[in-house]
Amino acid sequence: MAIVVISKSPPVLVKPSSDPATSATFDHFSLISLTSYDEPNVGRPVTAFLVFECPIDDPAETIRRGLSLALVPYYPISGRLTNFALAYDVFTAIHCSTMEDAGVPFVAASADAALRDVDLRSHLEELAVFYPADGDPLMRPLLLVQVTVFSCGGFVVGVTWDQAIADGAGMSQFLQAVGELARGMPSPTVVPFRHDLALAGMPLAIQRVDRLINSLQPSLLTLVHASVPYSLVTRIKHEFAAVYSGQPCTVFEAVTALLWRCRTRAVMSESDPSSPALLGFVADTRRHAGAKHGFYGNCCFLAPPVAATSGAVAEGDINDVVKMIQHAKDRIPSLYSASSTTDYDEDGRRLQELADTGKLGYCNMLGVSCWRNLGMEKADFGGGTPARVMGYMKEGMGRLPSCVCLPSVDGDESFSVMALCVKEEHAAAFLIELATFN
Incomplete structure (x- = not known):
């Protein structure tokens, strides 16, 4: 396998492309309380890589644009976890109102080798952005994204998220929405919900x-x-x-x-x-x-x-x-x-x-x-x-x-x-x- 050098740009903060309050899915909650399913997952990071062999036009910019558009209906993903007091108890919630540091850190990267010549398993730590090992999950980004373009035109999308915001099925749904919007669709096929009062609690x-x-x-x-x-x-x-x-x-x-x-x-x-x-x-x-x-x-x-x-x-x-x-x-x-x-x-x-x-x-x-x-295998960015x-x-x-x-x-x-x-x-x-x- 070839020796590969991966170069990364400084991270940029991707914010919703418009005011989430104008979205049809905005549910008027600036604080979304975590459910009994969410709470055990606070601070538990998950990282996935989607490997695409077919080139598209400017993968990093295309996906960055789709991400910004998707963060409008999926606005909680651009928020941060925070504690709030209610009576004598302290709860953790997703803070969704506009904050200066709200958004998703995004890194564009390039590799000087073709995908077919690289054992990706040896480079996974270079193909994504990770949380600090000793970091406080409160007030840190809920999602980190890196797009690495290889010399052949293929690319790898690395996503790391705090599992408090979404499970694997939920993140797959979000990535499919990013792909749909990156391809020019006016809105995601699936209308997203993050706050569901009807949800039965974890047994x-x-x-x-x-x-x-x-x-x-x-x-x-x-x-x-x-x-x-x-x-x-x-x-x-x-x-x-x-x-x-x-x-x-x-x-x-x-x-x-x-x-x-x-x-x-x-x-x-x-x-x-x-x-x-x-x-x-x-x-x-x-x-x-x-x-x-x-x-x-x-x-x-x-x-x-x-x-x-x-x-x-x-x-x-x-x-x-x-x-x-x-x-x-x-x-x-x-x-x-x-x-x-x-x-x-x-x-x-x-x-x-x-x-x-x-x-x-x-x-x-x-x-x-x-x-x-x-559903991660269904994401399509073009x-x-x-x-x-x-x-x-x-x-x-x-x-x-x-x-x-x-x-x-x-x-x-x-x-x-x-x-x-x-x-x-x-x-x-x-x-x-x-x-x-x-």
């Missing part, structure tokens, strides 16, 4: 799980990029259907079962086969929570962990592992039902007991999220949709070992996985397990 059981995970001792994790062949996923799906009388198995279920099994096998040397193995996966609950069409705030959470023993996951039938994941997915709607409170309270008590006895941590917990159907969507996870201390399934690429014969789920001493074993699964 208390989920809030307890989130607090529990945040209380765990972090482990030093190493980043691993893995591929899961289509042929293997297809085989798991077909075998599952044969065992369960034609019942379907989704790609997500097959890939998640495989990751859980292989990761558990890789770390088994540090755990007993009878020890617990727990899997949590991120679920988008817009439909269950009653979110309006176009709502782009947070409406996802880590579902209550699927519980098994390490031995059952590592050595049992993969079809049984898939079935456990399906059962957990089927339970999600009932989280919003008062009648299910007792069941989930019992789940919470078991988790707390494991944590209290030191049986919850690196060896037996895995979180999986999926970007395959979020030259078509991205050839690839990539993510960034910084190596270091993490409380929940995690894997992210990335969108597939047309013509590719595998699913890409970004994994921050193993310590360095287990990374090779994890990749070997994936490569030799049978």
Whole structure:
């Protein structure tokens, strides 16, 4: 691969192109209170990269213009987080009124090599703007954007955002709107909503799980990029259907079962086969929570962990592992039902007991999220949709070992996985397990 030099311009602050109050979607809130879905995500950065191989005219200026136009209906994204007092409590909100420093920092960059000659995974830290590691999430930008143009005319759009403003589906919706406006459409196809009084609150059981995970001792994790062949996923799906009388198995279920099994096998040397193995996966609950069409705030959470023993996951039938994941997915709607409170309270008590006895941590917990159907792969700034969507996870201390399934690429014969789920001493074993699964 070629050596590449990436040059960056100083950041400019992109503001809404006109007064948001004139927008049909302006809801007259200068302060938008964070919901129970937003609050756990304050200060949690997410970075995604959209890789475009087809050139367009002046990518940086085209996207900067589209961004400025999109910030009119999506005006909260140009705001800042702030605290406000109400009675005897202090709450966090999005401050949306006009401020001198409101807006989105935008960096135009260039690379002196062609996309096809560059291993982008080695340059991700140069292809986006990041928040300071020790920065205060209050009053800092909620979104950072960088557009890097390569010598071939292809370009990479790197976006980093504070997850308090939007989940992955919400940010995908916003990026699609930026693309539509950059292409000359008069308004976004989807009317955005950030303030939704009808939204059901995050279930208390989920809030307890989130607090529990945040209380765990972090482990030093190493980043691993893995591929899961289509042929293997297809085989798991077909075998599952044969065992369960034609019942379907989704790609997500097959890939998640495989990751859980292989990761558990890789770390088994540090755990007993009878020890617990727990899997949590991120679920988008817009439909269950009653979110309006176009709502782009947070409406996802880590579902209550699927519980098994390490031995059952590592050595049992993969079809049984898939079935456990399906059962957990089927339970999600009932989280919003008062009648299910007792069941989930019992789940919470078991988790707390494991944590209290030191049986919850690196060896037996895995979180999986999926970007395959979020919509980032549909963003189009004028030259078509991205050839690839990539993510960034910084190596270091993490409380929940995690894997992210990335969108597939047309013509590719595998699913890409970004994994921050193993310590360095287990990374090779994890990749070997994936490569030799049978």
